[in-house]
Amino acid sequence: MIIDRFIRYENFEEDILELKRSVSNLKGLYDTFRNIKAKSGIRSNASYDLETIYCNHPELKNKIRSLHNFEITNFGYPAL
Incomplete structure (x- = not known):
């Protein structure tokens, strides 16, 4: 497996915020995705x-x- 990290739908916010803490140039990533309502x-x-x-x-x-x-x-x- 080559994947470093999984982002699970049910832990989306927590997983994205953890990713942002470890990769500094992803600032604002959660803000970009948090209001998307795919297939709502x-x-x-x-x-x-x-x-x-x-x-x-x-x-x-x-x-x-x-x-x-x-x-x-x-x-x-x-x-x-």
Whole structure:
């Protein structure tokens, strides 16, 4: 792996601020990104009911586990 640091969506502010502390020429980086609302309003909250989605599509759980094993294992995400 060649990546020095991961910035996780759920820790976005903390991770960006930590990156800024270690790389001085990134001043203002968090301010640049903090108001961006990518895909805001695209999906309703109902579309995120993962329990229902996995119950209706059990093969999906195995596919996600297979495709994203690295993230699940290395970032402490709960197993599906």
